[in-house]
Amino acid sequence: MNAPAAGAISRLEGIAGSGAFSSDPERLAAYAIDGVTPSGAVQVSSPEEIVEIVKFAASENLAIVVCGARTKIGIGLPPRRYDIALDVTRLSRIVAYDPGDLTLSVEPGVPLCHLQQKLNEHGQFLPLGAPFMTRATVGGTIASGVEGPLRQMYGTARDFVLGMEFVTGDGVAGKSGGRVVKNVTGYDLHKLLIGSLGTLGIIAKINLRTFPAPQIVRAFIAHFPTVENAAACRDRIAASSLRPLTLDILSPGVAELFESDAAARVEATPMPGGIFSRSAWMASAGFTGNTAVLDRCEREVRAMAEGAGATHFAKLGTEDSPAGLAAAFGRKREFIPIALESSPACTIMKMSLLPEHLERAIAAVKHAAEDHCLPWAAVARGVGVIYVVLLPEARDEKHMKCVAGATNRIHEDCARLGGNSTVPWCPSRWKSALNIWGPERADLPLMRKLKSVFDPQEVLAPGRFVGGI
Amino acid sequence: MDAKLLSELQRLLGADNVLHKAEDLLLYEYDGSVEMGRPDCVVFPQNTEHVVGIVALANRFQTPLVGRGAGTGLSGGALARSGGILTVFSRMNQILQVDARNQRAVVQPGVVNSDLSSAVAHLGLHFAPDPSSQKACTIGGNVSENSGGPHTLAYGVTTNHVLGMQIVLPTGELIRIGNSAVDATGYDLTGLFVGSEGTLGLVTEITVKLTRLPEETKTLLAIFDRVEDATETVAELTARGITPAACEMLDGWSLRAIEAYIHAGYPVDSAAVLLIDVDGLREAAIAQAEQVGEVCGAHKAREVRAAKDAKERDLLWKGRKNAFAAVGRLSPCYYVQDGVIPRTKLPATLRRIEEIGKKYGFEIGNIFHAGDGNLHPIVPFDPRDKEQFRRAVAASDEIIEYCVAAGGTITGEHGVGMEKDRLMPLMFSEAELELMKRVRNAFNPGGLLNPEKIFPSKKGCGEIHSRPIKGAPSEVPVA
Numbered sequence: 001m002n003a004p005a006a007g008a009i010s011r012l013e014g015i016a017g018s019g020a021f022s023s024d025p026e027r028l029a030a031y032a033i034d035g036v037t038p039s040g041a042v043q044v045s046s047p048e049e050i051v052e053i054v055k056f057a058a059s060e061n062l063a064i065v066v067c068g069a070r071t072k073i074g075i076g077l078p079p080r081r082y083d084i085a086l087d088v089t090r091l092s093r094i095v096a097y098d099p100g101d102l103t104l105s106v107e108p109g110v111p112l113c114h115l116q117q118k119l120n121e122h123g124q125f126l127p128l129g130a131p132f133m134t135r136a137t138v139g140g141t142i143a144s145g146v147e148g149p150l151r152q153m154y155g156t157a158r159d160f161v162l163g164m165e166f167v168t169g170d171g172v173a174g175k176s177g178g179r180v181v182k183n184v185t186g187y188d189l190h191k192l193l194i195g196s197l198g199t200l201g202i203i204a205k206i207n208l209r210t211f212p213a214p215q216i217v218r219a220f221i222a223h224f225p226t227v228e229n230a231a232a233c234r235d236r237i238a239a240s241s242l243r244p245l246t247l248d249i250l251s252p253g254v255a256e257l258f259e260s261d262a263a264a265r266v267e268a269t270p271m272p273g274g275i276f277s278r279s280a281w282m283a284s285a286g287f288t289g290n291t292a293v294l295d296r297c298e299r300e301v302r303a304m305a306e307g308a309g310a311t312h313f314a315k316l317g318t319e320d321s322p323a324g325l326a327a328a329f330g331r332k333r334e335f336i337p338i339a340l341e342s343s344p345a346c347t348i349m350k351m352s353l354l355p356e357h358l359e360r361a362i363a364a365v366k367h368a369a370e371d372h373c374l375p376w377a378a379v380a381r382g383v384g385v386i387y388v389v390l391l392p393e394a395r396d397e398k399h400m401k402c403v404a405g406a407t408n409r410i411h412e413d414c415a416r417l418g419g420n421s422t423v424p425w426c427p428s429r430w431k432s433a434l435n436i437w438g439p440e441r442a443d444l445p446l447m448r449k450l451k452s453v454f455d456p457q458e459v460l461a462p463g464r465f466v467g468g469i
Numbered sequence: 470m471d472a473k474l475l476s477e478l479q480r481l482l483g484a485d486n487v488l489h490k491a492e493d494l495l496l497y498e499y500d501g502s503v504e505m506g507r508p509d510c511v512v513f514p515q516n517t518e519h520v521v522g523i524v525a526l527a528n529r530f531q532t533p534l535v536g537r538g539a540g541t542g543l544s545g546g547a548l549a550r551s552g553g554i555l556t557v558f559s560r561m562n563q564i565l566q567v568d569a570r571n572q573r574a575v576v577q578p579g580v581v582n583s584d585l586s587s588a589v590a591h592l593g594l595h596f597a598p599d600p601s602s603q604k605a606c607t608i609g610g611n612v613s614e615n616s617g618g619p620h621t622l623a624y625g626v627t628t629n630h631v632l633g634m635q636i637v638l639p640t641g642e643l644i645r646i647g648n649s650a651v652d653a654t655g656y657d658l659t660g661l662f663v664g665s666e667g668t669l670g671l672v673t674e675i676t677v678k679l680t681r682l683p684e685e686t687k688t689l690l691a692i693f694d695r696v697e698d699a700t701e702t703v704a705e706l707t708a709r710g711i712t713p714a715a716c717e718m719l720d721g722w723s724l725r726a727i728e729a730y731i732h733a734g735y736p737v738d739s740a741a742v743l744l745i746d747v748d749g750l751r752e753a754a755i756a757q758a759e760q761v762g763e764v765c766g767a768h769k770a771r772e773v774r775a776a777k778d779a780k781e782r783d784l785l786w787k788g789r790k791n792a793f794a795a796v797g798r799l800s801p802c803y804y805v806q807d808g809v810i811p812r813t814k815l816p817a818t819l820r821r822i823e824e825i826g827k828k829y830g831f832e833i834g835n836i837f838h839a840g841d842g843n844l845h846p847i848v849p850f851d852p853r854d855k856e857q858f859r860r861a862v863a864a865s866d867e868i869i870e871y872c873v874a875a876g877g878t879i880t881g882e883h884g885v886g887m888e889k890d891r892l893m894p895l896m897f898s899e900a901e902l903e904l905m906k907r908v909r910n911a912f913n914p915g916g917l918l919n920p921e922k923i924f925p926s927k928k929g930c931g932e933i934h935s936r937p938i939k940g941a942p943s944e945v946p947v948a
Binding site: 029099100101102103105121124147155156159167168172173174175176179180181182185186187189190191194195196199211215230235238239241243289292293296297350352353354385418421422437438442443444446447449452453454 | 562570593613615618621626628629644649655656657660681683684706710752756811812838878879881883886893896898903904907923
């Protein structure tokens with residue numbers, strides 16, 4: 001820490017109050033990002049405090065990284081500067097919940113699973129079936145842009161965030177959208193904040209649409225000899241009249257991860273044996289509806305799977321005994337944390353492309369991983385998103401080079417297929433060697449322009465986002 | 470207008486694609502709202518290069534520039550409020566690509582909304598946003614306004630169906646944002662541009678998602694003798710976790726207006742009807758229709774009619790989709806609002822609207838998207854009566870203020886444009902508006918693109934009220 005910053009940091013305590021401020025190195029270590037430790041951490045408890053702290057930071061030329069439960073704080077480039085950790089976990093009120101209107105207004109620090117419990121009391125839920133469910137906050141989940149298997153039916157946060165209040169990098173309390181389900185008043189600035197890693201504004205309040213929770217769910221899994229078969233099954237389901245809640249393709253490597261001790265540590269629901277196969281490609285789909293609907297889904301999905309060359313077809317649990325269903329869904333949702341838990345060198349790529357390119361993209365991943373001697377696994381969503389897990393044995397130089405080689409090749413192949421690819425998770429020290437944000441996009445200058453509007457002095461998480469924004 | 474600019478435009482586009490005579494411009498000085506704004510010239514680009522050229526000329530001659538689709542907008546978004554060049558996209562109306570396997574289409578902005586759905590119907594697909602003007606309005610316009618429609622209750626509004634765009638920025642650069650794939654890396658520029666009311670750029674190509682047509686649609690017409698029973702039905706449907714594909718309410722006044730024009734078979738002696746679609750798999754739609762019928766019955770519906778076939782269904786919907794045209798037969802002019810309220814506030818809001826009507830001496834009709842709380846109160850007035858017009862605006866404003874106080878918003882799908890700019894302070898503080906302006910200025914630094922829209926001008930309210938209004942006294946030629 002340089003001297004002027006030290007003086008400024010001590011004045012921060014006066015703003016935040018001693019109970020909410022810490023400069024104790026031991027406590028600050030928990031806020032470190034990619035090896036960079038802040039000089040102070042503040043737990044804010046009101047939006048006004050955020051404004052005050054951001055204004056102070058802007059005047060003192062200090063950099064802030066906002067955080068919730070910090071489960072996804074590793075996403076992005078190392079911060080170029082990082083003086084203050086702004087912790088919003090105390091900003092955790094459910095400000096308003098109107099079950100009759102299917103709308104919700106929450107502060108960012110509300111734990112996601114706590115919120116889901118509240119909604120469940122009214123037969124509703126938030127279709128943010130995102131990873132790190134037991135620990136993550138709503139704000140962190142939305143600001144980091146993670147998604148989950150339910151997007152097949154419900155889309156992603158951009159489809160059900162109705163509005164936000166936030167504080168920009170120059171301390172302006174901004175707002176966009178509203179609390180009703182339909183609204184075109186003003187610019188949808190909140191859409192920019194989704195997945196922005198706190199680089200445009202600090203979210204102070206989020207308005208969301210809630211949904212009736214599916215009452216009866218049935219899900220199926222089919223095993224296939226090749227990825228082509230599994231993709232053909234996905235295509236048949238997508239082209240049918242059926243309306244799946246989830247539709248995913250799993251590589252054989254996924255079975256090993258899901259049945260590992262690491263998986264049991266992350267997702268407590270025990271996994272009945274025999275559901276996943278370590279030698280097969282798998283496609284799984286879940287549905288909701290009445291018994292007549294579900295019987296038909298079962299019949300037709302089975303026929304589609306068999307038509308696509310399935311060697312095995314099974315129901316994931318039953319209505320009476322849903323254990324298998326919960327365990328399998330939980331593991332699919334927690335695929336990323338399970339993979340991260342299984343190896344300290346775990347590197348995860350996210351690709352997004354047209355659904356028809358899923359199998360070619362996965363084939364490219366397979367070649368890239370195998371050519372670099374890297375164990376791998378992949379979960380692909382039917383809408384055209386693939387999470388690729390590379391599992392090098394060690395965090396040494398040699399393996400870093402292998403991972404850099406493989407990820408660069410996957411970036412190239414994905415770009416050739418017209419898709420996007422990033423490396424959201426890898427060991428911190430590898431970030432300079434890997435292309436974390438993937439190939440540069442033509443619209444990057446517009447993103448820089450927006451950054452300069454929202455955060456002209458680069459107070460908020462400088463350097464972490466796309467193109468070093 | 471500048472003769473040099475005119476000749477440059479003619480050279481760029483050909484004389485056939487440039488209108489500048491007063492009698493031609495008259496046709497483009499209005500849209501679907503009560504606002505007016507006359508352009509200095511109207512141009513029809515045929516391709517993206519033309520649009521780039523037009524933007525360059527606007528910059529060179531420092532002339533305002535406004536984009537326009539079919540001009541069906543209801544907030545004056547596509548009017549040349551400060552004059553200048555009106556760029557009409559009706560001749561850029563090609564569907565460039567249909568990709569059934571990936572459920573995508575790439576279209577030019579002038580493609581008519583329902584033309585896209587018709588073009589992909591044989592593939593079992595459609596473009597889900599379905600504004601009532603869908604037979605005329607363009608997808609470029611839908612993108613600018615983030616248009617909704619009855620079926621957006623279940624399927625989402627335009628922004629939920631747009632993945633990427635090619636845009637000519639006000640500075641003249643041509644750029645692509647978003648992607649054909651989901652989750653484009655970086656800030657969600659597509660999310661920002663959709664609904665920005667043509668103030669950030671001119672869209673020249675749009676990549677949209679296509680949605681699979683439901684296997685079965687059941688259309689129900691529930692007839693009520695009391696408005697409260699209809700609104701309580703809506704509340705109970707929500708409470709039971711039933712999400713219809715559409716849930717529209719029409720009150721007695723509107724029913725009578727529509728029936729006289731469309732002959733859709735609406736009951737003219739009732740207080741209100743709900744027009745409800747449920748769709749999905751056959752087994753699901755049948756069960757949902759039964760549930761909806763039960764709820765309607767429990768709330769004293771006099772009758773619940775189910776459309777027997779597609780023809781009956783189309784007729785019921787034709788009534789709804791032509792509702793505003795029908796109102797036009799009853800009154801020389803009407804003011805339609807677009808406020809949104811939380812759904813649970815529906816009964817109280819309708820009571821309030823009735824009171825406001827009485828206070829100002831109007832019978833206010835209600836045709837609206839009950840399922841998502843998006844109201845369209847209609848205040849009929851005679852524009853030759855200046856005093857009556859003033860009262861119509863005052864009544865509408867009071868309704869909108871009530872919507873905002875109830876936790877709602879001033880516009881659900883029509884946009885702010887030049888109609889509701891003065892109402893923006895009801896929703897946003899000065900600092901919040903200033904931030905949005907900073908975003909606009911970052912993209913549109915000279916302010917030439919669609920000026921004087923969305924953001925309140927510095928003028929006082931009285932002054933703004935007296936700006937020229939279509940058919941308003943000052944504009945009506947003396948016969």
